[in-house]
Amino acid sequence: MAYPLHTLALGFKNLAHWHKHHNREVQLPSDPASSVKPQLLFVGWDAADWNYIDPLVAKGLLPTIQGLVINGARGPLNSLRPMLSPMLWTTIATGLRPFDHGIHGFVTLDENNNTVPISSELRSAATFWEIAHHQNLESHIVGWWPSYPPENIKGIIVSDAFTQLKEPPSDAVFPQNKQAIFEQLRIQEHWIEEDLLSPLFENCPPNPPIELIATVRRALARSLSVQMYSSYLLHTGSANIHAVYLNPLDHFHHLGLREYPEYFEIVNNAYRLYDAMLEGLLECIDHSTNIVLVSDHGFKLKKDLLPTLPDDPIAAEKDHHQQGVVLLNGPAINPRTQLSGCTILDVAPNILHLLNIPADLRMEGRIWNEAYKNPEQPRIKTWASAIVSKNNKIGRIENHEHVQHLIELGYLDERTSAKPQNILAENQFLLARSYSEAGRNQEAIRILIPLLNTPTPPIRYIISALDLMITEGEIKDFESWFGKFQHLLPKHILSLFRIRYFLLINDFSSAIEELTIIPKPPHINTAWLLQVGRLWLNCGEYSRAENQIQQALEIEPDNPEALMIAGLVHFQNQQWEQALNFFLESIENRFFAPRIHALIGHSLVYLNQPLEAEKAFKIAVLQEPRNQTNTSENKSSTVIVSGLPRSGTSLMMRILETLNYPIFSDQARAGDQHNPHGYFEHSDVIKLAFTPEIAQKFLGHAVKILSPSLPALPPYQPVTVIMMERQLSSVVSSQLKMRNVEVLPLNIEAKMADIQQR
Structure with a gap:
């Protein structure tokens, strides 16, 4: 990383020198440094992925990450679908799924039916900083999405409205009288000159497009601004927990992998920038602080991306990888620990654990006990009472800039945002997907049915509803809606539903016949291979199922669904040890999977390991009730x-x-x-x-x-x-009588006794 950018990336301590070097007279806050260090430093990098980080670490290009990994705990962090940032980061903050925390999209409607960004006012669950406030702990929260309007907590909140907008509302920071200080720290886009931009275009083709330069300048200005706010608070504050969220890394991925693939090196250079920024944050703490770094999801490798994205308001989600990152370091952490089976539902309980606060029973996530020196505390019933009043009410951001910003980044479709009914429908669709992700398919179907009754429902609404109906065995509903919409379905999707329907009515010969000639989609991806492999498995064609799954694993070796199906193939073939290995690898990538834990238990029974099997069955029992409805x-x-x-x-x-x-x-x-x-x-x-x-x-x-x-x-x-x-002879006699068959004396019990004696 070139000297000027690296120096500025270190944060607030170098800001005055940078302004002076460029002859800018900018008034900066002059608060004295604090000797109090936070108990916990939390860093959120949107879309960070070990598949990009590890090769750069191997080359020595991410020294800060490398230092944390050496004496820390690391692993993949499984995301939830839909993989949309406001929903995921609210899950990370609360430990709850979207249907429990209330955030279901990027935008919503205010009381005048105007399109407004999603707001913390819609959040219906307590965040970790509200729980900390309830425990009389001080928090500094920077940039969390969404966090506007900010709560009246003990501490400081620099909300997403302040970090994402050039002209934020006057109450985007709490306490409100601190907002002017952070305005002094903002890095303006027009200050980003070639000396700062050129490191991000290192090893890229010359003469990048003007539009790309402008987008990179905007993302860099926002990244550095958040770094200034965060490093200033660490330098001068006395909070128990400091949490900062950085969104632009996701933008850099989309730019270098989707929009301008010839400028892919922008992605690697962005990671180097963020490593330098992390270095600056670590310089503000000492060895008493525990560090947590996570991402909400990853980003697919170039070879795994769809050639073109579908015409879908949230198509950018298709580029996201199911696995993000988790990295822990500090005095409470067992060094050199490999974490497995972690999900974003775990993050809030683990933040509370590091603050010596118990998680609550509504939080599905597990405590990563293998990483900690101190054991988990007993959980309390709920932290619902910890919700803190907001500093505002929804509707105060009537800001075209914020909505337009979401459109430019590909998070929001302009057609959707223009029609209130589209926004309401889309948010309901996302809510339904959240329910189905949790296995609560009946709730999802109830939400989707009204969406199908609209004049022209989107194809993805139709496919989702039909998929859930056939999964739930709702034959009559499926037949009715399938008959109404089958002419709209792509041929390969139409064929998939026909095969699943045949299997549901036990017409295996028709299912196999259809599966043999199934049309291929325009682009063969993991999801398609998994569906076809699962269908071959259900048809009892294990070798064909294995062939499909092997192709899927070549694309995504860590896909938990593919690993599970591969295990099922071996399980059906009574190859217990091979099945067990695949099941274990699957839960390493997605621990919350009660069915797989049960299959592990069955495999261990067949391998004559009853004590280990009992442990697996207990985990399955503990996990599943969380997914049952009511x-x-x-x-x-x-x-x-x-x-x-x-x-x-x-x-x-x-x-x-x-x-x-x-x-x-x-x-x-x-x-x-x-x-x-x-x-x-x-x-x-x-x-x-x-x-x-x-x-x-x-x-x-x-x-x-x-x-x-x-x-x-x-x-x-x-x-x-x-x-x-009932006596077996009486049962058989009664059955024969129902069929009008002459009943003769059977003496079955006597015959069975004779057989047993012999």
Whole structure:
């Protein structure tokens, strides 16, 4: 990194010298340095990815990162879909998913139906800085997206409205009387001259386009401005926690990999800039401070990018990689620890852990105990009471600049932002995706159905809804909506849905026939290979499934879904050790996966390791209830009435109905002379083997599941089973009688006793 830019990247301490060198008379704050160092330094780099960092570290180009890694803990950090920054960074701040924290997109509508940026006013959960305030700790928060309007906390908040806008509102900083100080620290775009720009174009072709230069200048000015605010607060403040979020690294990725691929070196040079900025922050702390560096998602390698992005308001998400980064260092950290199975849901609980504050039970994330010298504290019920009043109300940013900025960066489609109904629909679609990401497909479907009833729903709304309907085994709804929209679907998508439908109705021959001639999409990517591989697996064609998955793993070796399916192929072939290895590798990349933990348990059972299997099953049980809907609201437990056909299951269901127990039945099989009150069956139950999610439908109900279908039950669902027993001869006689077959003396029990004796 060239001297002028590296010097300025170190932060506030060099700002006065830089202005003087350029003969600028700029008044700067003159607060004395503080001797108090923060307990925790949190750094958020949007889109940082180990696939870009590690090669640069190997070349010695990121010395600050390298120093933290050597004596710290590191690993991949799995993101959530949709991978959109405001939603993800709010999850990082709260430890909750979007449907619990309230941020569902980039923009929303104010009371006058004007398009406004998403606001902290919509956040419905406590952030780690609000929880810290509740514990009488001081926080400095810089640039968090979204953080405007800022809360009245103990400390200072420089909100995203201040860091992203050239002309921010007058209350973009809390306390408001501090805003003038940060205005003095802002780096103006027109101050960015060639001596600062040239390092970012190092090893690039000469004569870059004017538009590219302007975009890089803007991103550099914003990066350096945030660095000034952050380093100034570290230099002069006395907060317990200092957190800074930097968004422009994501912009540099999009510029160098998507918009101007011949200028790819901009990406590597941006990482070198950010490494220098990190060096400047570390100079402001001492060895008593713990350091956490994370990204909300990564960025795909050039070879993995789609040739062109779809016509989609949030198409930029397609370039994002599921895995970001997590890096820990400091006195509380066990050195040289390799982290695995981390997700962005973990970050808030771990920030609280490093502040000696317990996480709450609503937070799904785990504490990275392997990285810490101190054990996890018991969790409290909720931090909901820690929410702090805002300094403002939504609607005060009526700022065209902010919305236009989102459009220019590709985060927002101009057509979407121009129509209020489009914004509301898009935010509802993103909310539905959040529910489906958490396995709560029924909630997602309920949100999507009204979107399908609009005159011209986008294809992606249609595909998402059909996918969830068929996943949930909603055959009638799927048939209805598929019939209405199939003429709009691309041929390869149409074929996929036909195959899944055939599998759902147990028409395997038609599924295999269709799968053999399935049209290929314009661009073969991991998602496509996984879908086809999963379908071959469901058809029992394991070698063909393995071929598809191997191709997927060549593109994304760490894809948790591909690793899981590869494990399933070996599991079906009774290759337990190979299956176990793939399952373990999958949870290293996505730890919150109850089904995979259960499969690990089954594999270990077959490998004669019962104690290890028990641990895996316990993790599966602990994880899954978080994904079940309304489990805490079910006053009645789930009751399964089981047994052989004609063993008395219908009679027991009738007894439960008489006792006013809720019954899960579609009444499709009416009563007859053999069962006058009906059979109390539900047609969905026979699909359990293919769609285990159906089990969520009968939570808190009594359901009839005959013995042959019991193995298809998810292993993690707590239920009470009433097993009906009847003499085997009576059961068979009753079955024959229903079929009008002459009943002869069978003496089955005697024959079985004779067999057992022999």
